[in-house]
Amino acid sequence: MIELIKKLPKAELHLHIEGSLEPELMFKLAKKNQIDIPYKDIDDVRRAYNFTNLQTFLDIYYAGANVLITKDDFYELTWEYILKCVEDNVIHTEIFFDPQTHTARGVAFETVLSGIKEALSDANAQFGITSCIIMCFLRHLSQDDAFATLEEALPFKDDIIGVGLDSSEIGNPPSKFKDVFKKAKEEGFKLVAHAGEEADFSYIYEALDVLGISRIDHGVQSINSPELMQRLKEEQIPLTVCPNSNIELKVFDHYQEHNIKQLLDFGLNVSVNSDDPAYFKGYLNQNFINICENLPLTEKDVIKLVKNSFNSSFISEALKQAYLKRVDLAVAQ
Template sequence: MNKFIQSLPKVELHLHIEGTLEPELMLELAQRNSINIPFNSVEEIRDAYNFHNLQSFLDIYFQGADVLVHEQDFFDLTWAYLLRCQEDNVLHTEIFFDPQAHTERGILFDTVVNGIDRALNKGVSELGITSKLIMCFLRHLDEESAFKTLTQAQAHKDKIIGVGLDSTEIGNPANKFERVFKQAIEQGFLTVAHAGEEGPADNISEALSLLKITRIDHGVRCSEDASLVKQLVSERIPLTVCPLSNIKLKVFDRMEQHNIVTLLRQGVCVTINSDDPAYFGGYMTDNFVAVNNAHPMNKAEIAQFTFNAIEASFVSPSEQERLRQVTQKYIALHQE
């Protein structure tokens, strides 16, 4: 089954590019850019990747982002991730980036997006991996900062397909960003938001009603509200679930307690994703394998995660059909 999972075509919809910063690259960029970081070795950085909650993770996440200074840094970061996609047979990826994590420390918006975009274009031409780019607002910052970021994105609408909302969920409700999302929709951006990870099921309902989002990032706390689960099923509202992340950040203590397979069998459009894989110990194949080890599935169920992700993706109907055909062909070749 692990061999089947390894080569299974995959689509990733919940990936923070800053969260793919492996310790080796962090150290290399710190030296290249003469940035002081409180670590002297790859091993010290790896040891620091032991968190006890979302905030302790965010602290080192933003600390790591400090080594990203030049357009080439963002290119190198993104290209390294795309090479991992190639290893895991990820055919399409929809990448989050946090512009405020960089503009707040004096890095130009253009520097960030141009470096990422250049790598994504190379990913299509050299690796055959398609992609979309989603700009996330940091919810611990204020509405004014989000509006400023939305304005900065205007010059890059050819590169950015949507807006999202990430960072600390507790204490930063959806209504804080209702006006920003309304304006983003008016400007033609697609919308997603983190909800129901560290916060309750009500946060999911509020994100849907107030922000008018088309897919939920995380959303695992939906199980607290049976009527919400019914809504997710009937309206085919996707959840971009990140299993290893949920364990690392103590949303669930053990993978055996995770509800992703239960939600799948209930008919929810759940997908598997890696979130911040450098920090959470696993890319796409690692997440698929971890879920199957804890909740043994048949091949059709495992493949359904890919079909759900194709359905939930922001690509054209013709591109969705192409991805479905590639996946169906793979399954046909690996029938038991």
């Protein structure tokens, strides 16, 4: 099974670029930019990666992001992730970035985006990896703050395919951002949102019915509503599930308890993703390996999960078909 996982070309739809900041790069950039970070050394950072919930992770995530200052920093961050894509046979990636995390520190929107975009452009030229960029609003901040960020993004509409919603979920329901998502849709952005990770399935309903999103990030709490499960199955709304993240943030205590196999067996359109891989102990292949070693997933299940990710992506139908043929070819070989 591990050989199959490594061999299959894959897409990743739920990846926070700031969450791919490895401790080594964090220290390198902290030194270069003369930023104080609350860790003595790399081992000290890794010891801090022992989370009890989403908030304990976010505290470290935002502290780490402070070292990102220049366009070159964002380029290097993105390029390091691209090298992991090459290693894991990820041929298409749709990455999130959190502009508010940086603009609040005085880093210009354009600085962040241009560094990410150049690295992705080079990834396509050098490795043939295709990509999309999705801008996320931080849900612990106000809708007014999100509107200001949307305004900053408008000159770069050609570079940003969609908007999302991330950060502290509980107490910040999707409905809080109803108006800014309406405006984003009018501006032509595709809509996604984190929902039903820690908060209950009502957040998934809100993301679908109030925000009008086309893809749910996480969504594992949907299993607690038979009606919602049926709807997700009938409408084939994608759920971008992140197994390592769910374990590290204590959504499930053990991989054996993870419900991705149940969601898949029910007929839901689920895919596997790595979320914040530097913090959650593994990139895309490791997420696949962890669930395969702990759940009764078959080779057919793994192939289905991989195909779901391409089918749920924001690429053209022609490119989807080309990528799905590559999956079939890898299986045949």
